Each structure stands twice: as structure tokens, then as C-alpha cells.
Amino acid sequence: MGGRPVFITIGFSHYCEKARWGLDRAGIAYEEQAHPPLIHYRALKGLGVGKQVPVLVVDGVPMADSSAILAWADGHLPPDRTLYPADLTEEICELEDRFDEDLGPATRRLVYAYGFETPKVMRWTAGQGVAWHERALLRLALPFARPMFSRVVGLTPADLTAARATIEEVLAEVDDRLADGRRFLVGGRFTAADLTFASLLAPAFLPPAYGAPLPTADRLAPGYRDWMASVADHPSVAFARRLYAEERQR
Template sequence: MIDLYKLHWSHYVEKVRWALDFKKLPWRGIDIVAFTKKEMRHFDCPQTVPLINDTETGIAISDSSPIIRYLDETYPEHPLFPSDPVERDQVWQWMLRLDSTLGLYARRLGYTQLIMECPQILAQLFVPDVLGGLFARRGWRTVASPVLGTMLILRFHFHRNRHDRIYEKLEALLTPIAEKLGRDGFLAGTQFTAADLTLASLLRPLRIVPHFSHHPQLQSLFVWQERLFREYGRDVAFPYEEAIRAKRERSGLMRSRVSWMKKGPEATGDYDHDALLHTAKNDLHPVSSKTLVLGLPAYFKLRWFNGIAKATYTPAPYVAHGIGGLV
């Protein structure tokens, strides 16, 4: 039995959940409290989720790609890595590269979108059970959202999205990937691997970011992702996606136009595509109660004055290709 320590909406967690299901391994999910992580403190590995404890072997590991590699090596049935060593290395490099870029950038922009349009959902995600679920109730949610939003801003630096050119870097990363998938169907080799599973999982937060979900050059990527979701029995929409869609349908609006972006993809900047990676990068910054007070203005600035303008809500074009749609 594999114990999976998780935050249920995390795209890195979904990666491992998908791998466990694909490999038909028995597993049990353990929800953690994001602010204390006391459920997993006794494990001697980095304190991020996903973290697995294999009760069969006594091995505990965190970090989604090493977890998937461990599962594939320990339980070879239903492989997620090709047997050819060159293709294996390609899959591994894709995973680390996507963990270090797409996973981090999509998380930043997904949370940014929730803070701009639907901040009340943060209490439901992070503190659903604290004080008998008090902060997830109407009214209290409004008090909890700025505090949770500020903690997240400080943890992941959403207030620096523009400065760090996150939209530009993601556009430059994803456009050639969409073209490659259009040509080859898979990221590496000629079959579905852990690299494709990584891409489809880590793209998830961008489904609520109109700059990407409505991007003309990326529609084929989201159609590819939905096809995999259906083929492998994944949830097509996470609850935060449903919540933001319901809010947009009610208001008729979404925050979509990134005012500082020029037309067409810009240079990527800082990613060295030829560098061989050994581990995935992360971008977690420490948060203290002092920085929390100082960070509150950043929350309101991000929410209202961040240069991402309102537009009339329309569903993303790729949605028309989904179940019951055009295709």
C-alpha cells in the first residue's frame, strides 16, 4: 500500500495520483494541513507534497518526478518510462524541466487568477476544517481571503509575475511544445510516458488563466490534454476550475488581457534548454508573521491594480472540442 500525502488540488499531487492509478497500485490519500504539515513531519525528506510512504518497502520520498521514477523501478508492471535508455533519459529530462518551469509558473498564474476573481475559494481550499469550518463560511471567508492570499503571495511571489516575465516565459515554453505534440503526439518516443503525464498534469492551473486557455496557438495543447484526461479517467475539471467558471458565468466577466504583453511570444530569457538537470527547482519563499503584515498591500494591489484587464467572459475555444462538443 502506498500512502500519498497531499493537498488535493495540487497539480504536482495529481501527477503522482495519475501515475499510481496508471500503474494500478493500491494507494490511500492523506490530506495534510498546508500551514503545519504535521502529518508528514516525521519523514526525513523535503516537506513538500506529494510525498509517498511505501508501506511495503518502508521508503518515503517527496518530489513528484523522483516518486514516479521510484514507483516505475520498484513496480515495473504498466511502465511509464520507455525501455530504451536514450528515450528514458529524454523522458526524465522533460519531467525535470517541466517541474522547474511549467509547474512553478502555472502555479503562480493559477493562484493569481483565483486571487483576482474568486479569492473566497482560498478558505475552502486551505482551511476547510479549521474551527469547525468557520472560515469556509460566507462572511468569514471574506475575512480569511486577504490573509490567505497574502500568505500565498509571499510564498510564491505573485506580486513579481510581471517583473519575472512569467507570462512571456510560459508562452515561449508552451508554443513549441504545442507544435511538437501536433507533429509527434508525444513528448518523447512513440508512446504515452511519464513526460506526457507530467505535461498534462502541470498544465492544469492554466485552464483558468485566459491568456493561456484562450491563446490561439495553444488550443491544440488543451485539446490534447483533455483527450488524455478522458483516456486515462482523470477529472476533467478540479473544484477551483468549477468555482471560477461559475463566478464568470454569473458576472459575465473574466480577467484576461495582460496589458504589458506585446503581440506574439517574446524571448524566454533565462532557461538553458541544453543544460542537463539532476533535480527539479522550486520557488518556495519563507513567510513570517512580520512579512505577512507588510505583504497585505501587495494582496490588494494584485487583486485590483495589476494590469490584467476585465473582458467579457467566453469559454475557451478548446472547450467546444470536449465531451458533447464539436468533436
């Protein structure tokens, strides 16, 4: 028993970043084991937690889902620093669910769709922090992997149009919420709603403080850069940037 929790991830995944931010914020020491996407299935085999990361293994017991890990990490903080103040939990969790269910899958679709247009950059990004043999496997498998990613993530032209529309819708909602000048989404303090929004939107602005290495914008496909430029003027994007600059300590 004891020992540091093991944090199983796809390093660059924004859901993994959400959980990582929570762990870092709570000052929890952990050992991250990063894997390339799809190759991560092998690391989850036998754990009984399904096929998705992040997964945190604490004292041999695996815990799946970024929200569960975030809440677990948050339980280590005093009440004045919690991301889920008791009187605001309902509103926070409603927003967290909206971002988890709609924003996260939509930004991920664009990341993979454009990622396949720059396979070298995709290989670099997915290979950060992973074992050499998984990097070798990634190099072999990537040229044939798009159909499988398309099945798992949804990369048809219709999927991508829908993803852009969903992102615009969520950004407009958050713009509206921020229009009264508030500094945080709920209750005047930094909560899980803010953290979830900023991490799941991070692929749109590539924050320097992100907890895994990301490529710089100049290495991305032109379409990816155009998309980043097309959302950059939203107050909600500036807000997410600010949250990263002010709240994402490691």
C-alpha cells in the same frame, strides 16, 4: 509493516496530481491525506522530507517529490506499460525536468494570483477532502495569507508576467514537437513526459478527469478565464486535454 501507502497532498496541487496519476495508473491502493496549502507543513513535520508535497509514506518510509513517486509507482508495471522505456529515458527525463522546473511553478503562480481574487472559490478548492479543523483554520487564515503565499509562490506583477511568458514558451515548444502529427511527445507511446506535461498544465484547462475536485471555469476570476481562453488554441493544450480524456483512468 505493510498496509496501504499514505499519500500526503495538497489535494488540488498539480504536482500531487502528477504523482496521483502515476499511482492510479499502476493500480496502487493508497490512502490520500489532503491538506490545505501551508497548513500542510504540520503534516510533514518530523518526516525529514522538507516542506513540499506530494509525499508518499510506504511502510513508514517517506518519499518526497512527484518524479520519485511517479518512478516508484511505475516500477510496479510490466515493461510494455512503463512510463520510462529504457531506450527513451534520457529524452523523457529531460522533458519531465523542463515541465517540473518551469511549467509547474508558472501555472501555480497564476492559480494562486487569480485564486486570491475569488477567496470563496479558493477556500472551497483548498478545503476539499481535508479534515474539518483544517478547513476551519483555512477559513480563519485565508484573508491574511496572501503575503505569505507571495513569498512562497511568487505573486508580484513581475512574477506573473514572467509566468505567462514561461507558459507561452513551453507551449510553443510542445506545439513544435507535435507539428509532425505525433500522438505522444516521445517514442510513439504514452510516457512520463506526457503525463507530466498534462498534469502540470491542467490548471489551464481544468480536465474533468483530474484526480481532485476543481472548480468549474464559471466560478473563477474573469482574469483566470481570460488566461484559459488565451492559451486554449495551442495544439499542445488540445493534446493535454486528449491525454486526460484517453489516459487518466482512476
